[in-house]
Amino acid sequence: MAAQALRFAFLGIGPMGEGMSENLIAKGNLQTPLILWNRTKERAIELSKRVGNSIVADSLKDTVPRADVLWMCFQDEAAVVEIMDELLTTNVAGKLFVDSSTISPSATNELASRVINAGAEFVAVPVFGDPSMAKIGALTLIPAGNPESVSRILPYLGGVVGRAVVDLSGEKPGQASLLKFIGNVLIMTSIEVAAEMNVFAEKTDLGAHNILKLFEALMPGSPHVVHTKQMISGDYHKHKPGVPVAHAIGLTSKVQELAHSKGVSLKAYEVAVNHLKDVEAHVGSSGGIFSIYGVVRKEGGLPFEN
Incomplete structure (x- = not known):
């Protein structure tokens, strides 16, 4: 061919x-x-x-x-x-x-x-x-x-x-980039949701492993499943991040600017972005997007590392 x-x-x-x-x-x-x-x-x-x-x-x-x-x-x-x-x-x-x-x-x-x-x-x-x-x-x-x-x-x-x-x-080619921008809202908010649910489960002695079971039953193959596995494994603090936190913050800033220019409020996204900034303040360039789990753990009175 x-x-x-x-x-x-x-x-x-x-x-x-x-x-x-x-x-x-x-x-x-x-x-x-x-x-x-x-x-x-x-x-x-x-x-x-x-x-x-x-x-x-x-x-x-x-x-x-x-x-x-x-x-x-x-x-x-x-x-x-x-x-x-x-x-x-x-x-x-x-x-x-x-x-x-x-x-x-x-x-x-x-x-x-x-x-x-x-x-x-x-x-x-x-x-x-x-x-x-x-x-x-x-x-x-x-x-x-x-x-x-x-x-x-x-x-x-x-x-x-x-x-x-x-x-x-x-x-238009720009529509693909636009979908990538808006899709970033899904990725970041799903990381935030997974982090908060896992910490909630740990603080109540249910355990994050049971949150993973729930995600796999309710939303098999979803980002929530992938994110929870990343968090439970400890990859977020054991290995070099795939997406450095500074790069992630740069992208989220552009997404927020676009949303603001269109009069769109992204409240859940803002929570995730603020946690990204906390990651950068806590671990610097060694942090990544999944390190949001670490800062949510700290907010809940747990160590950054699981």
């Missing part, structure tokens, strides 16, 4: 990009080695040596003539704009740009416009999940853009880079 003959480059081998590119290599049925590029080249070299079927580009511009699809995944909006500024100094006509970075809806639409005006295609594919989920191909992906462009990347999403796809074909 023609789609299988596409040449891919993956730009941005951070914690998320590493897992996504590994799965693209392992399950994408690529006919040519995946081209890897990262601002810290050593990280791309290490990944290539470990997973095989890949090559490391010497420079960012070197990826353009050698790939049909340029898939980006960077941690912040400034990095995406900087990378795109450099890429668009080359001839990108006919290329397909795929962006899985978490950036604002307006920035996504602006990038899409620039890419399309340069004669290329653009699909936004923001993701739900953390690096551990990226590693095992369990992400939920949200593609949006021109239907023909989305159809070119769809075979590499569900069952390859991720588990599930929320297809927004035909909608």
Whole structure:
């Protein structure tokens, strides 16, 4: 099939990009080695040596003539704009740009416009999940853009880079970023609910393990189940976080700004965001989103660590 003959480059081998590119290599049925590029080249070299079927580009511009699809995944909006500024100094006509970075809806639409005006295609594919989920191909992906462009990347999403796809074909790329923003409300409030219920159960001697049983019975496969398992395991204080607290606070601030601009009140979300700030004050950069459990434990008179 023609789609299988596409040449891919993956730009941005951070914690998320590493897992996504590994799965693209392992399950994408690529006919040519995946081209890897990262601002810290050593990280791309290490990944290539470990997973095989890949090559490391010497420079960012070197990826353009050698790939049909340029898939980006960077941690912040400034990095995406900087990378795109450099890429668009080359001839990108006919290329397909795929962006899985978490950036604002307006920035996504602006990038899409620039890419399309340069004669290329653009699909936004923001993701739900953390690096551990990226590693095992369990992400939920949200593609949006021109239907023909989305159809070119769809075979590499569900069952390859991720588990599930929320297809927004035909909608502006920024709509995918908007859904990612609003979906963050679900993620953060479900973490808050799980943390509060677990602490309540511990303080009443019911035990968090029984809260997990309840979630599994009432909402199997829900974020509440995943979050409670993370909390009970102690991963939130034993290991380096998949999503650093500073990064999470940056995203939640943008979500709150958007909600405020639309006259929307997100009271439950505010509670979770304030607990994120407490996490940063308590453990600094070693904290993550699941460390909310630790600060809720402290508020309940329990130790931060379980």
